[in-house]
Amino acid sequence: MFKAANNYDMFDPESGRLVLECREEKLGVFTKLLRFTDYKRATPFHIEIREPGGENLIEIKRGISLFLSEVEVFDGEGNLLGCFKQKLFSLGGKFDVYGADGMVLCSLRGKWTGWDFSFGLDGVEFARVNKQWSGFGKELFTTADTYMLSIDESLDSDHPLRKLIIAAVMCIDMVLKE
Template sequence: MNAALNRNLFFVKEHTGVFKAANNYDIHDPNSQEVILHCREENLGFFSKILRFTDYKRMTPFHIEIRTPMGEKLLTVKRGVSIILSNVEVLDANDQLVGKFKQKFFSIGGKFDVLDASETFMCTLQGRWTSWDFKFVKDNVEFAQVSKQWAGLGREMFTSADNYMLQINDKVPADHPLRILILGAVMCIDMVLKE
C-alpha cells in the first residue's frame, strides 16, 4: 500500500466550477497544504454529463481514480446507474476489489454498510442530515470521521464545491484495507448523499 494512504489526516478540496459535470478533487496534507493525491473523474460519458445538470444527477454512474501527483493509481471508486440505493465498489491499484459500500434503505442523513471484498461487514458509515458530519463506526468504536469545512456563503451558493476533513483513528493499522475504503467513502458521500 502506498505510504500516502497511511496518513491519518486528509483535507479534500473539490475543484470549483459553475457549469461542471465531472467531479474532481485534490487531497492535501492539512499541515503543509501540500497536494498529496488527485481524484479525477476523467471518462464521464456524454449522457452522464447531460444528466449531471438535472434532478437525475444522483442516479448517474461515476468512476473516480485517486492517484499520486506523479500519476501512480492508488484506488478507484465506481458505481453504475443507481435507481434507488447505491452500491459502490472500491478497487485497489491493480483493479482488484477491496470492498463495497451498500446504501441502507430509510436512513436519515445517509448510511452505508462498509463491506470487504468477500462482503464481510467491516463498519457503518453514518451521518446526520442536518450537517456534514459522518462517522465510520462498529460496536461503538469510531474508526474515522468526515466533516465539512465551510468555504463561505458566496462560494457555497454559486458553485457546488465542497471541502472535507477526513480524520482516521490510530486504531486503523497502517496498510489495512479499511484505510482504502474510508478514503474511497469520502468520494461516495459527496456523489451519492450530498450532491
C-alpha cells in the same frame, strides 16, 4: 460552469501539500448529458484516486442508481477491495462498508445536519469526516465543499479499511450530497 465531471483534491491540513488527486475522466457522452438534468443523482460514476501526477491507487465505480447506491472499490491494480451499500431510511445518510470477502467492516453514519459523519462498528470509531465551512461566498455561489477526514491511529496504515474510508469520503459527496 458546464463541467459534467467531478474532480476532488486531498490536501494535508497541516502543510497544505496536495496528497491525492481524485478525477472522474471516464464519462460517456450520455452520462455527461444526464449530469445537467434532474437525473444527476442516478448517473454512474468512475473516480480514480491517485498520487499527484502519478500512480493510480484506488478506483471507485457505481452503475446507474435508481433508489439505493451500491459502489465498488478497487485497488490500483483492479483488485476488489470492497463495496458500499446505501441504507434506505436514515436521516443523515448511512451506508455499510463491506470488505472483498463480503463481511461488514464498518458503517458510515451521518448526522441529520449533514455536516458530520463517522465510520464505526459495534461502538468503535475508526474515522470521522466533518464538512468545513468555506465562507459565505463559496458556499452560496459554488458547489465546492471542504471535508476534513481524521482516521484513528489504531488502524494500521496498510489496512484495506483505510483505502475504503478514503473512497467513502468521495461517496459522501457523490451519493449523499448530490
